[in-house]
Amino acid sequence: MVLEADNEAMDLLQACRQLGRLLLTERYELLLDAAYQVRLTYEPIYRRVLDHCMSELRDSARLGRLNRQVARMMLELEDLVREPERAARFDQIRDAIGSGVNLGSAPQ
Secondary structure (H helix, E strand, O other): OHHHHHHHHOOHHHHHHHHHHHHHOOOHHHHHOHHHHHHHOOOHHHHHHHHHHHHHOOOHHHHHHHHHHHHHHHHHHHHOOOHHHHHHHHHHHHHHHHHHOOOOOOOO
C-alpha cells in the first residue's frame, strides 16, 4: 500500500511533524483548512510538541508503530466512519497520539 511505504520512508522529523499537526488540530474540519495548517506550524506549542515528540520517539520501532496505528485510524475515519461520527473518532486519534508521545489526552 502506498501509505505504508510513505510512512516507512519518513524520517523522525517528518513523522513527528505529521503526528504533532494531527494532535494539535482542534477539529476534524480543520484538517482541510490549508491556512489553519500553515498557521499552526508558527504557534509556539507546535514547536514544543515537535521537540517533545522527537525526544520521546527516538526509538524508530516505537515511532513506526505509532505512525502505522495513526495512519490506519485516519484511513478508517475517512473510509468507514459516517460524517456525524467523524469528530468523535478524530478526537480518539488525537488521544492515541497524545498517549503515544506521553502527553496524555489531546489538548482541547
